[in-house]
Amino acid sequence: MSQPAKPLLLGAIADDFTGATDLANNLVRAGMRVVQTIGVPAEPLAADVDAVVVALKSRTNPPAEAVAQSLAALRWLQDAGARQIYFKYCSTFDSRFASEPRGNIGPVTDALMDALGCDFSIATPAFPDNQRTVFKGYLFVGDVLLSESGMKDHPLTPMTDANLVRVLQAQTRRRVGLIDHTVVARGADAVRARMAELRAQGFGLAVVDAVSNDDLLRLGPALADLPLVTAGSGVAIALPANFGLSPSPQAAALPAASGLAAVVSGSCSQATQQQVRAFIDTGRPALALDALAVASDPASAVQRALDWAAPRLADGPVLIYSTAAPEQVRAVQDRLGVQAAGELMEGALAAAARGLVQAGVRRLVVAGGETSGACVQALGIAQMQIGAQIDPGVPWCHARLGAALAAGQGDGLHIALKSGNFGAPDFFTKAFEALA
Template sequence: MSTTAHRPLLGCIADDFTGATDLANMLVRGGMRTVQSIGIPSAEMAAGLDADAIVIALKSRTTPVAEAVEESLAALAWLKDRGCEQVFFKYCSTFDSTAAGNIGQVSEALLEKLGSDFTLACPAFPENGRTIFRGHLFVQDQLLSESGMQHHPLTPMTDANLVRVLQSQTQLKVGLLRYDSIAKGVEAVRGRIAQLRAEGVGMAVADALSDADLYTLGAACADLPLLTGGSGLALGLPENFRRAGKLRDSDAAKLPTINGGEVVLAGSASVATNGQVATWLEAARPALRIDPLALAAGKPVVEQALAFARDAGQTVLIYATSSPDEVKAVQRELGVERAGALVEQALGEIAKGLLAAGVRRFVVAGGETSGAVVQALGVQLLQIGAQIDPGVPATVSNSAQPLALALKSGNFGGPDFFAKALKQLAGGAQ
């Protein structure tokens, strides 16, 4: 990365690691040179940052509300100190955090600290099948609450009515920016926002059925100090800065080639990741499953996994991915938090052991798993490269020994994602 500092234009706060990467991917696609920080960067790291956008990845999606608010406000203060002109709070395209409501309460706190009275909430990501119609969130052609995603083991989401969900999480009045206003264009959206503000609305859920809607929303909200949503809402933001003459022309997605061994680590229990593991197994590629009950019993699971990877003679998949029923059975025996923590810690230790053995390219599936792995690897900053699949870019760390990583949200990526990601991290696709 360059050692010449450049004042960033857009400052972003993401509530988990892969969500941050997803957002950074979207900004790079729009031509913004983007750096992702794992937590709030130190003063030493900040001194050499050269980027149009900075994305700070927190782990606030599932933490207690007070902690999530405190961390988010600290990230905001850091971004404002760096001169960021607009702030984006990124959360999952399924709008899930905790029952207590991290999304609403964090958004409210950020809005207050920025001295603003209005923001949008729009988790839509049409490219991955997430759309919003009359305030209801759809996954493909099904309401979120009927899509199969409502049973997330950590953050279940059983109500597709986002206005109702958000209103339960904030003291601000929540309104709806409907599709018919958005269809009329940028000026119509600005007019409707003015009406909502006059009605005392502090947050408005925005419908979005297509990328065109997201571009319209982005252009209409260029002057809002704060925007909140999924990565899709960021589609139109780079062009706002380009129109204002503030965005430099550059090859935003260019990354150096990283040589060394490679591995796939999967901890997510999502439908998409289950399919990706199945595709790997069907191709008869070497894989080892991590058993949380064996971890709880104190068996040498990490050592066995490292030996398996060493002896395989080719790229391996090490995974804890299992069906929802299997996950529930383990959670009943170990408890939800302990079951998740055991798997994350083990995969982090495996990653650290593989790094010592010469592995330099890591494909990681699952938000919590990605957080554990980057922490174990000592990664603090990531330069964001070209997209592998929607929502998932290639990245390179700024470590003394640079690493290539693909950090995937559990529900993202096609069935062949692992093979595609390995190829791109090796420099086979740009």
């Protein structure tokens, strides 16, 4: 496996593709040059970078698979000389497999700590820019507890407990403590002292409160000596400074954009439902994929969608979506099964994305973590250079396309992978305006 020409400052392992992009976005904003790879890299990096984020599709895998994939990524990052490892999970702290309701965050964290010989780390999904805050160990989404937010109805990873100490303790064999807001408010020295105290008491992990970016910036210096940081993407804004870096426009520079534009949306989150409605309300063309029609004949359903899109692409972005309200999702799941329904629609949307790119789309927005993973794999993307932010947690990226997809229309694709929960209601239209 190819290694970078110089040692990495930071090596990150993300449990889904949009989460990886979210993390990379915050690192770029803070001055790091970042490449996101799709799985463990097998070819030379596309750019000279400070950090590599290895994107895995492990959030809803069986725990043993998630651990194996994460350890493979760790070995590559260690061989690349990474000075610190970052395990990135969702800002709603969710991960789950159908037969394992406890989740993957704890098992992966345990495995990484064992491999690194690490006796202590922290956990904080806080991302205040996207209204994810942690107070007294409880995770809030906006003004409500996680367990009262739309995440309670998530079709794959429903979250019904907002107490992160309790949630993480159920997943790990290490004792989980808390570094609360009163400690964080006193700064890095106080956080270091609290970590030392928890270590001495036999704790191996600590959930950390953060209700603002100032909290994350105070926390950052205290994490400089940890071999492993586990978190959402929020704390990433504070880590580049530990390596002597500061914000720079050059870190986000991408090639110029051109070509047709499209959106593929599979997320059923409340935020993405609003974005789909907002796109439709502007009068732009949008087509909903019918899950039962896809189940009956996937290839024909996708081809009908592509035939619908073909004459409309020249007039601006089009939207192909399976986004639906919770009751509609449950009805489909009752007919097809939860896992089968998800995989079916991911596959259809990925095939649609590939067909759109073959038709000349070179600016593509994908909404939904699982959908993004399926689309990136269908497009054969191995690496993405991370560019400027569209909305908190979502940047434009640039990827090279192989000859089979380039079709003489340029070998570069600008792509934005949006977590289902992220973005303002006008995100889909705003994204293309930002790239113009």
